[in-house]
Amino acid sequence: MVCLIGANGAGKTSTLKALARMIPAAGEIRYAGRRIDGLPCHALIGQGLALAPEGRGVFARLSVAENLAMGAYHRAGHDERAAVAEDEARIYGLFPRLAERRRQLAGTLSGGEQQMLAIGRALMGRPRLLLLDEPSMGLAPLMVQAVFDVIRRVAQSGVTILLVEQNARLALAVCNRGYVMESGTITLAGSAADLLADPRVRAAYLGE
Amino acid sequence: MNGAWMAQRWQRNPRFGLVLIALALVALPFVVGAGLGNTWLRVLDFALLYAMLALGLNIVVGFAGLLDLGYIAFYAVGAYIYALLASPHFGLHWPVWAILPLGALVACGFGVVLGAPTLRLRGDYLAIVTLGFGEIVRIFMNNLNAPVNITNGPKGIAGIDPIQIGGHALTQPLEFFGVTVPGLALTYYLFLGLTLLVMLAGLRLQDSRIGRAWVAIREDEVAAKACGINTRNVKLLAFAMGASFGGVAGGLFASFQEFVSPESFSLMESVMVLCMVVLGGMGHIPGVILGALTLTVLPEAFRHGAGPVQQALFGQVLVDPENLRMLLFGLALVAVMLYRPSGLWPEPRHRLELGAK
Numbered sequence: 001m002v003c004l005i006g007a008n009g010a011g012k013t014s015t016l017k018a019l020a021r022m023i024p025a026a027g028e029i030r031y032a033g034r035r036i037d038g039l040p041c042h043a044l045i046g047q048g049l050a051l052a053p054e055g056r057g058v059f060a061r062l063s064v065a066e067n068l069a070m071g072a073y074h075r076a077g078h079d080e081r082a083a084v085a086e087d088e089a090r091i092y093g094l095f096p097r098l099a100e101r102r103r104q105l106a107g108t109l110s111g112g113e114q115q116m117l118a119i120g121r122a123l124m125g126r127p128r129l130l131l132l133d134e135p136s137m138g139l140a141p142l143m144v145q146a147v148f149d150v151i152r153r154v155a156q157s158g159v160t161i162l163l164v165e166q167n168a169r170l171a172l173a174v175c176n177r178g179y180v181m182e183s184g185t186i187t188l189a190g191s192a193a194d195l196l197a198d199p200r201v202r203a204a205y206l207g208e
Numbered sequence: 209m210n211g212a213w214m215a216q217r218w219q220r221n222p223r224f225g226l227v228l229i230a231l232a233l234v235a236l237p238f239v240v241g242a243g244l245g246n247t248w249l250r251v252l253d254f255a256l257l258y259a260m261l262a263l264g265l266n267i268v269v270g271f272a273g274l275l276d277l278g279y280i281a282f283y284a285v286g287a288y289i290y291a292l293l294a295s296p297h298f299g300l301h302w303p304v305w306a307i308l309p310l311g312a313l314v315a316c317g318f319g320v321v322l323g324a325p326t327l328r329l330r331g332d333y334l335a336i337v338t339l340g341f342g343e344i345v346r347i348f349m350n351n352l353n354a355p356v357n358i359t360n361g362p363k364g365i366a367g368i369d370p371i372q373i374g375g376h377a378l379t380q381p382l383e384f385f386g387v388t389v390p391g392l393a394l395t396y397y398l399f400l401g402l403t404l405l406v407m408l409a410g411l412r413l414q415d416s417r418i419g420r421a422w423v424a425i426r427e428d429e430v431a432a433k434a435c436g437i438n439t440r441n442v443k444l445l446a447f448a449m450g451a452s453f454g455g456v457a458g459g460l461f462a463s464f465q466e467f468v469s470p471e472s473f474s475l476m477e478s479v480m481v482l483c484m485v486v487l488g489g490m491g492h493i494p495g496v497i498l499g500a501l502t503l504t505v506l507p508e509a510f511r512h513g514a515g516p517v518q519q520a521l522f523g524q525v526l527v528d529p530e531n532l533r534m535l536l537f538g539l540a541l542v543a544v545m546l547y548r549p550s551g552l553w554p555e556p557r558h559r560l561e562l563g564a565k
Contacts, residue, residue, distance in 0.1 A: 022430065045436035053434055059427035070424050074436030076417065118431075125436065 001155040003163040003171040003192070005205060006181035012164045013054055015181070016133050019162075020044060020051045031129065045074050050127035052118040054134050060107030064098050067106050067117055071124030084124070091120040094150060112143030116150065129160045136167050148174055168205035172196045180205070233400060237393035248508075249392040253464060255504035256399035257457050262484040262500040263406045263493065264453030269482065270491035271419060272446035273426030275335040277478050278322070278342025282451040284349060284473035285318050286311035286458025288359060291468045294369040297360060304371045308459045315455025316448045318345075323447030327440055330429075342478050349470040364469025371398065371463045378463075395464060402460070403497075406453055410493050413449070422446055487544055489551030498553050510536050 006012050018025035021041040029037040036047060044051075050071075059067050068091060072084045092099035095116045101109060106117055115135050122130055135151065136144045144167070152174050155161050165171035172178050172192045180188040180201060188195065195201050241249045265279045289311040293302040322341050326334055353361030370379040378398065379391045413419045421442045424432035433439055462468045480503065488499020514529035514536075544552060 041433045042436050042438045051434040053430050057428045057431035059424055059431060061427055070420065070435045
């Protein structure tokens with residue numbers, strides 16, 4: 001579990017979008033030894049990369065269950081149907097709140113529930129790498145706790161997570177490794193514990 | 209046979225309801241023809257044409273959420289294909305079963321031509337480009353009479369062959385088990401059949417993988433991409449499908465009118481079809497059909513009713529019915545949008561938004 005932290009406008013989201021092939025990028029992007037910079041965005045999920053976009057981006061006028069089903073869109077075919085249903089049950093286990101509201105329209109969920117749904121939908125694609133863009137944005141502190149608990153559990157289940165976050169303290173607390181970004185370049189990198197102890201990080205991002 | 213008994217039968221057996229509706233649809237042209245005359249039979253035929261158009265546009269606007277203000281261009285393409293291949297203009301008289309699919313195909317091609325450069329546009333920007341596209345097609349039709357006369361310019365193409373099925377032209381009445389079916393009623397049955405086909409196609413598409421991809425794009429394009437949807441192809445498909453339905457309707461229009469000219473394909477027509485979709489209930493097929501029927505029949509009712517009503521009320525015609533018609537039509541639109549903002553017959557799921565479990 002890796003995080004990318006930095007101030008507003010440092011280029012964190014742009015980096016993630018470039019990784020997800022949503023905006024053009026120069027240079028090479030490699031994932032699991034293969035170049036992915038030539039692939040279109042929609043092909044990435046087939047390679048095991050899933051993105052939960054910034055600002056949640058759920059399908060507001062679809063129900064929770066339909067949103068999750070869209071996450072498994074690329075898994076076509078009859079033999080996949082049972083596996084998809086199994087994954088859906090697993091995600092309801094992970095997010096009991098979503099199970100309660102499976103027939104409700106996603107647009108009527110609270111911010112935190114929508115964030116959970118966005119993560120759940122990304123997981124429906126059975127990714128090996130999950131890209132999370134600012135999951136704490138605009139959430140109540142209690143909700144942030146709940147969302148991060150789930151992220152930790154997802155990571156424990158064997159999914160690699162790249163987390164982009166402004167809330168540095170929170171991000172470094174759950175991650176193993178971190179990168180600090182300033183104006184588009186990585187200025188510091190190291191284990192989360194080292195970064196948390198680093199006086200420059202403490203001064204700039206932890207407000208000490 | 210009383211109402212309660214019918215309602216009971218209906219609940220017990222939905223098929224019974226379908227049979228009733230089918231019987232009503234079959235009997236409708238005779239009732240209208242006998243009660244209101246041939247003018248209204250023509251209105252009925254036009255209502256079905258517009259229903260086909262609205263169903264086609266519903267794919268683009270209702271399902272995929274792409275605001276298209278130039279939809280009538282595809283109708284024009286279909287109509288001109290029919291006019292050119294079945295009229296004395298070029299001396300060609302192709303059969304209808306060859307022209308309609310060809311018209312659909314060419315319109316589909318035009319749909320891709322419009323779709324490809326506008327893939328990155330959304331909302332108002334897309335609306336303006338499609339509006340321009342609609343006007344370009346119309347102006348081309350208007351000016352393609354020189355240096356080589358293809359479309360006969362603003363004079364239009366006259367003398368288009370009526371649709372012939374099994375050697376019988378649909379303008380002639382047909383003797384059928386001792387019952388004389390007038391030509392306009394035959395046209396009605398053909399249009400009704402094709403409308404039902406378009407409707408079934410729409411319903412099937414809505415429930416398909418493609419349909420779900422369209423909805424995803426409508427709701428959130430970034431999230432749709434992240435779910436692995438090839439947004440480019442799926443959007444092009446929406447344009448192409450919508451356009452081909454428009455092309456078929458255009459061909460039917462040309463043969464029904466036996467005349468086409470660029471005037472019939474103005475921006476106002478595009479706006480009208482869009483109104484049908486929005487007023488009926490975007491994305492909901494029965495709603496869209498209701499919208500098309502309402503917006504075809506209502507203005508005609510105003511046209512024929514406004515004069516006599518004024519005569520009866522004031523003893524004279526104060527306002528020209530033609531002017532009053534558009535005024536009342538506009539008021540009706542405003543009223544519907546104020547009191548039923550998601551359309552006359554919206555998709556039931558909109559009610560779910562209120563949080564019902």
